Amino acid sequence: MIEIREGYRAAWVGRHPAGDLRCRPDGAVEYDTGRPGVTCEVVYADGVNGYVVEGGDGRFRTTWTELDCALSMAHLRQKIRCYPVVRSGCWQPDNSMSVRRASGPRPRRGRYSTVAVNGMWFAQFGYSTGSPENGYRRQMEGHRASFIAFNGRLPVGGTVDHHCKNPPCVNPGHLGEATSAENVARELPGAGYGVVRKAGLDDALAALAARFNNNRS
Numbered sequence: 031m032i033e034i035r036e037g038y039r040a041a042w043v044g045r046h047p048a049g050d051l052r053c054r055p056d057g058a059v060e061y062d063t064g065r066p067g068v069t070c071e072v073v074y075a076d077g078v079n080g081y082v083v084e085g086g087d088g089r090f091r092t093t094w095t096e097l098d099c100a101l102s103m104a105h106l107r108q109k110i111r112c113y114p115v116v117r118s119g120c121w122q123p124d125n126s127m128s129v130r131r132a133s134g135p136r137p138r139r140g141r142y143s144t145v146a147v148n149g150m151w152f153a154q155f156g157y158s159t160g161s162p163e164n165g166y167r168r169q170m171e172g173h174r175a176s177f178i179a180f181n182g183r184l185p186v187g188g189t190v191d192h193h194c195k196n197p198p199c200v201n202p203g204h205l206g207e208a209t210s211a212e213n214v215a216r217e218l219p220g221a222g223y224g225v226v227r228k229a230g231l232d233d234a235l236a237a238l239a240a241r242f243n244n245n246r247s
């Protein structure tokens with residue numbers, strides 16, 4: 031049975047756009063948005079490793095030693111799951127979300143999403159805590175927050191990579207870890223991008239010169 035502190039309950043139950051936190055008869059705690067197609071995030075004690083956070087779809091089971099952290103991660107995961115799903119399967123903010131301001135302004139094409147996270151919990155991953163004035167909230171790159179929340183750890187090598195090549199996407203199934211060098215190489219196909227462009231320019235100049243010479247003769 032999970033005991034939720036009264037202060038936590040008052041702050042989080044029933045009035046957050048990411049969903050209601052409620053205790054189930056079996057002692058687990060769940061976040062349920064009530065939205066069709068968005069699975070619950072469930073937190074339960076496993077007695078050995080601490081607290082497990084698990085999506086209703088059975089993917090991304092993560093373990094946390096602190097209850098506060100587990101609840102916070104469940105909450106963040108639920109918030110991320112509420113991002114609209116686009117046709118490619120990517121989860122990304124749209125106009126409706128910028129109105130709700132749940133994720134900050136709509137990212138421009140090619141920009142990352144941002145998401146508000148609780149810096150007190152993210153401090154354990156080496157991030158700054160924000161400040162008491164703003165309630166220890168801070169903005170974080172959405173894909174990075176998503177990776178940490180759904181995998182329960184920092185990415186190996188430090189960089190989160192979009193397999194879908196869509197920077198605003200926060201679908202944890204589309205995110206992987208890559209070294210910076212790998213990431214850059216993948217984002218810019220052709221470490222040779224500049225070379226290709228230069229070659230194209232040279233060709234164009236040669237063609238121009240040929241035309242010019244033909245006209246002269």
Ligand SMILES: [Zn+2]
Pocket residue numbers: 119120121194195196199200201204
């Ligand atoms: Zn994607």
